[in-house]
Amino acid sequence: MSDPPAQITATLASLGIEVLERDWLSSNSVLFTSADPLETATVVDTGYSRDAPRTVELLRQRLRGRALGRVVNTHLHSDHCGGNAEIIRRFGSSIWVPDVSLEVVRQWDEKQLTYHATDQRCERFAVAGGVRSGSEVRLGGRPWQAWSTPGHDPDALVYFEPRSKVLIAGDALWRDRLAIIFPALAGADGFSGVRETLRAIESLAPRVVIPGHGPAFTDVSAALRSSRERLAAFEREPAKHFSYALRALAMFRMLEYRHQRRAELRAWMRAAPVLEAGRRALALDSENTLRLVDACLDRLQADGQLARSGDILSVGAR
Numbered sequence: 001m002s003d004p005p006a007q008i009t010a011t012l013a014s015l016g017i018e019v020l021e022r023d024w025l026s027s028n029s030v031l032f033t034s035a036d037p038l039e040t041a042t043v044v045d046t047g048y049s050r051d052a053p054r055t056v057e058l059l060r061q062r063l064r065g066r067a068l069g070r071v072v073n074t075h076l077h078s079d080h081c082g083g084n085a086e087i088i089r090r091f092g093s094s095i096w097v098p099d100v101s102l103e104v105v106r107q108w109d110e111k112q113l114t115y116h117a118t119d120q121r122c123e124r125f126a127v128a129g130g131v132r133s134g135s136e137v138r139l140g141g142r143p144w145q146a147w148s149t150p151g152h153d154p155d156a157l158v159y160f161e162p163r164s165k166v167l168i169a170g171d172a173l174w175r176d177r178l179a180i181i182f183p184a185l186a187g188a189d190g191f192s193g194v195r196e197t198l199r200a201i202e203s204l205a206p207r208v209v210i211p212g213h214g215p216a217f218t219d220v221s222a223a224l225r226s227s228r229e230r231l232a233a234f235e236r237e238p239a240k241h242f243s244y245a246l247r248a249l250a251m252f253r254m255l256e257y258r259h260q261r262r263a264e265l266r267a268w269m270r271a272a273p274v275l276e277a278g279r280r281a282l283a284l285d286s287e288n289t290l291r292l293v294d295a296c297l298d299r300l301q302a303d304g305q306l307a308r309s310g311d312i313l314s315v316g317a318r
């Protein structure tokens with residue numbers, strides 16, 4: 001079933017929402033403006049740090065002089081909160097994060113915040129407060145419910161508006177892929193968190209989902225079905241999840257750098273700290289890891305995601 005884009009646009013416009021969609025490196029930013037002149041604008045998620053100047057420019061164009069009072073983050077991966085610091089500087093906004101992440105952000109513990117393990121960048125920012133799962137946040141003049149969605153990130157929240165049944169899903173539900181299950185990579189049980197999250201989203205019966213990456217969609221049952229199929233495949237064969245994570249993290253890195261020597265990317269993939277527990281769990285010695293790295297790079301090239309010219313890899317056409 002194809003989405004009716006006009007209907008989605010109309011629904012989102014009625015809620016005061018504009019979605020800023022960029023390439024996969026930066027999460028979508030969901031901007032709320034209200035008809036009420038007393039309510040300042042809010043943006044949910046701010047993309048990756050490299051895109052921060054562009055994010056500020058896009059927001060400025062849409063705000064048309066209005067104040068951006070708040071930033072709300074679904075979770076604290078670098079591609080969702082990388083624009084926070086620049087937005088504070090430019091708009092003086094206050095930053096709200098899931099309350100379970102408050103202390104980690106206040107202390108700026110880069111290990112817990114995953115930036116250290118993934119070797120991704122995120123400028124430190126000051127936080128104003130935390131949003132608790134089960135509470136409501138006023139966005140665009142309406143109350144939105146915060147729901148806990150462990151799995152991809154144990155601390156992540158999604159936001160749901162029960163009258164329109166619109167869901168801001170962050171990385172808890174994408175249209176045709178399942179985001180990396182980070183706790184599983186770290187050797188914990190992340191799979192049951194994903195199952196719980198998919199069940200919770202299904203029970204909300206959203207009509208429109210604004211994912212963290214990619215366009216908004218309405219065929220929610222197909223997305224849930226495909227996520228469950230992926231989850232089952234990963235549970236049957238955790239090595240599949242490891243390979244998927246290896247490819248996804250390599251592509252994220254390539255989207256950041258655009259071009260890289262193959263040997264450099266290969267060395268990074270072989271030793272990335274975020275994959276260390278997975279390598280141990282799968283008993284991959286350095287030779288086996290390298291074989292897997294090469295298979296992943298070959299597949300990314302065969303899929304057209306990477307292009308190779310001599311020693312240099314570049315982001316491909318798709």
Ligand SMILES: [Zn+2]
Nearest residue numbers: 077152153171
């Ligand atoms: Zn994420």
